[in-house]
Amino acid sequence: MDGNKDEANRCIEIGVQALSEGKFQKAEKFLIKAEQLFPTQRAKDVLMQVRNLAKSGNSKEKQEPEQQPESTRKRKNSDSRHAEPDYTTEQLEAVRKIKRCKNFYDVLGITKEATDSEIKKSYKKLALQLHPDKNKAPGAADAFKAVGNAAAILTDAEKRKSYDLYGINEANGQSSGAGMRNQYYSNEYGYARGFQSDVSAEELFNLFFGGGFPQQNVFMRQQRRRQQHRDDRENQAGGSSALINLLPILLLIGLSMMSSFFISDPIYSLTPSQKYSxxxxxxxxxxxxxxxxxxxxxxxxxxxxxxxxxxxxxxxxxxxxxxxxxxxxxxxxxxxxxxxxxxxxxxxxxxxxxxxxxxxxxxxx
Known part of the structure; x- marks a missing residue:
């Protein structure tokens, strides 16, 4: 199904390009194919636009631009500009490149021997290219998340070691480590399964471009979670010892209550009462x-x-x-x-x- 979606998106892009060139028949052909492969609202909208323009007789396949009236050329140019995608071919290719990657090292375009500084340098370059606010190509948001997740994992020494040991085997379904299996996730990309970071892509981006990469802040939540686990274990282990420590206090309370039964009342009182009458x-x-x-x-x-x-x-x-x-x-x-x-x-x-x-x-x- 994901393969159909990718092919449908490709057909939509071809159709949009044909529309911008005024080749309505070609555009209609590929948009219909996209609808058959993977129906989307975008394909429907562009297809309706193509058909409306085709009815007005503005196709380049019927007459050359020199023969068209000036008013028709103006209308066609306006429609073409409206149908142009708001991303470049380079941006779309950057997204597709990430989708073809099989592991985190491929995502960042580095080797397994890459240092932290090399990882961070590669991440900054890719994050700027793929950030959804800048790159409007289909799949850019997922590619941006993939790059952020890869950087967060590979800059954590412990997670990088675990990924190097189990990541490739786990992706092929060969690892027997249940603990590792629980840390994996899936998405539409080729390297589909890998460790999920505790930090979101936006948080990681803000840390990189908001005054450096404070390692202790990136994984602060992870460290707090580990500390919480340790505290829970200590509390459970210390439950019985706490009760033992309370025994002397409980004993003193009991003795004081018992002694109260043996304390006699005062002999007199300066004020009258029912007892002192x-x-x-x-x-x-x-x-x-x-x-x-x-x-x-x-x-x-x-x-x-x-x-x-x-x-x-x-x-x-x-x-x-x-x-x-x-x-x-x-x-x-x-x-x-x-x-x-x-x-x-x-x-x-x-x-x-x-x-x-x-x-x-x-x-x-």
């Missing part, structure tokens, strides 16, 4: 505190020492509260002085500080 007062400062219902039957320690702890905790709590009240008042006074706010100044001076008042009362007792 029995009110008591210290003998010295008359500070209220609260104990459980079973305090009198269960507690066997010194009540005097317990009440000393209650008073000490209570006084410490009052000192902290008083310190916060003083800091708040001092900040209000500073703000009032800064902005000259008399009302705020008076408010700060008259601010109630209950914790400080209670503390002073107990300290004077």
């Amino acid at each position: 029995v009110k008591r007062e210290t003998n010295s400062l008359k500070i209220p505190y609260y104990v459980k219902d079973n305090f009198y039957s269960e507690y066997q320690g010194s009540v005097l020492r317990l009440e000393e702890s209650v008073e000490e905790e209570f006084i410490t709590h009052l000192k902290h509260s008083c310190s916060r009240e003083r800091n708040y008042r001092d900040s209000m006074l500073a703000k009032a002085r800064t902005f000259g706010d008399r009302d705020l100044f008076r408010k700060a001076q008259n601010m109630n500080m209950p914790s400080c008042e209670h503390l002073q009362k107990y300290l004077n007792t």
Whole structure:
């Protein structure tokens, strides 16, 4: 089928050339043949144009240019220019040359002993000839991709070695390396099977003509993929070791949970609650505190020492509260002085500080 396609494209080119020369019968003959070999929309469009022009009687085969009216010659020349292909014979031949190649070395026109610099030099020359923005010949885009793929493979030392070892045998279907077989691909070219590069043809072209050929950037994605594979293997291998490393932490957590069952509740609380519902007062400062219902039957320690702890905790709590009240008042006074706010100044001076008042009362007792 691909052979028919190539032959059909050749017939179309002949037909277009005949059309540009005004030989409508010849053009129609080859375009019909192209349609029979491999139907395409381009062949249909050109064939319709040929038939329309033939009906108008403008064929060179019927009258010489000198005998044609000037208006007819102008119309024919306009139609001929419209039908001319937008590529040159040299560009078409460059594409066909790539299609006849059997391996990557042939694609780049180099030998197997070529150095990296020779490979890059050949690639730059061919890439400029075949880039789709410049070369509009049929198959130019595929030829451009083929050249880019060949350069990307042959400038990678590892892939070039694998290609040299397995590429020719694999192309003939003789290699038994399944790993190599997975790296091959197919297209319409003669050298049809080879290693597929990780870099697209456009990316490779931009790297070559955008400030040199940074090797580390061309294959960056490949290196990241390899690193990811290594990380995955390390993660799998380290799964069991990670669990072993966590065992001491899990053991500590378990011990702390178990120890919580053996920690008894405080003897007292400075605030009442459902558990601490029995009110008591210290003998010295008359500070209220609260104990459980079973305090009198269960507690066997010194009540005097317990009440000393209650008073000490209570006084410490009052000192902290008083310190916060003083800091708040001092900040209000500073703000009032800064902005000259008399009302705020008076408010700060008259601010109630209950914790400080209670503390002073107990300290004077």
